[in-house]
Structure formats: C-alpha cells, structure tokens
Amino acid sequence: QVRLVESGGDLVQPGGSLRLSCAASGFTFSTYAMRWYRQAPGKEREWLARISTSGSITEYANSVKGRFTISRDNGKNTVYLQMNSLKPEDTAKYYCNARPGARDYWGQGTQVTVSS
Numbered sequence: 673q674v675r676l677v678e679s680g681g682d683l684v685q686p687g688g689s690l691r692l693s694c695a696a697s698g699f700t701f702s703t704y705a706m707r708w709y710r711q712a713p714g715k716e717r718e719w720l721a722r723i724s725t726s727g728s729i730t731e732y733a734n735s736v737k738g739r740f741t742i743s744r745d746n747g748k749n750t751v752y753l754q755m756n757s758l759k760p761e762d763t764a765k766y767y768c769n770a771r772p773g774a775r776d777y778w779g780q781g782t783q784v785t786v787s788s
Contacts, residue, residue, distance in 0.1 A: 674698040674777045676768050681782030684758055692753040692782055694768030702746040704772055708753045710764035710784075717767070723751065736762075758786045 680692040694706070705724055711717040721742040722731045730742050741754040751768055765781040 674770065674772060676770060676777055676779035678766060678768055678779040678782040681766060681784045683785045683787065685788050686759060686786055688758050688786070689754070689756045690758065690784060692755065692766055692768075692784075694751045694753075694779060696749045696751070696768075696770060699770065699772040701749040701770075704770055706742075706744060706751040707769040708740075708742060708751070708766060709769055710762075710766045711781075712764040715764075718764075720766075721753065755784070758784075760786045762786050 675697045677695045678692060680690060682690055684690055703725055705722055707722045708720045709717050710720055718733065720733050720736050721740060723742045723744050727744045732740060739755065739757045742751065744751045763784060763786050765783050767778050767781045770777045
C-alpha cells in the first residue's frame with residue numbers, strides 16, 4: 673500500500689535551516705508529482721510546494737517562495753524540502769502528499785519548531 677514517511681523536523685533558531693525528507697513506497701514514485709504541506713495548531717493545512725515527476729517544474733506558495741526548495745530523487749523514492757531563513761511563523765507539522773489513483777495520501781508528518 674501507499675506509504676509516506678516524513679523525517680527531519682527539529683527545533684531550530686530563527687534564521688536557521690532544515691531539510692525535510694519524505695520516503696515513499698507502494699506506488700510508482702517517479703510517475704507522480706509530489707507536494708509538501710504544513711499545518712500549525714488551530715490553522716488549516718497549507719500547501720507549500722509542488723514538484724513535477726522529473727523535478728524540472730516546481731511551484732511554491734508565496735509564504736515560502738525564495739526560502740524553501742523542493743526537490744526529489746526518483747532513484748531513492750524520496751522528496752525533500754530544504755528550508756532556509758526559517759521564521760517563528762514556519763512552526764508547524766510538515767506533511768508530504770501524493771495522489772496516485774487520484775486519492776490523497778499523507779504521511780504522519782514531522783514537527784518543525786522555530787524558536788530562540
């Protein structure tokens with residue numbers, strides 16, 4: 673079955689960086705676009721970034737454009753989110769998303785806390 677496992681979340685100071693990973697299994701990873709979302713307590717889940725199957729096309733939410741970079745390694749069935757210049761408002765649980773068979777799949781999420 674489809675499985676997504678996020679990792680890399682941590683406590684980081686403002687201005688710091690983190691790289692999140694999402695390991696995928698149970699579907700043909702290289703044939704599906706991948707997305708990252710986040711959800712802060714009391715807020716709706718927010719779309720952050722999308723990457724095409726080959727990785728040649730990426731899109732970002734305005735809130736993270738210029739600071740976050742999505743990438744993928746189809747040989748490792750893994751999608752990444754490099755996060756730079758982190759701000760306290762980036763504190764949230766981060767999720768990767770895949771849509772094989774036109775159904776949404778989510779991992780368990782990884783917590784990112786930005787605080788001094």
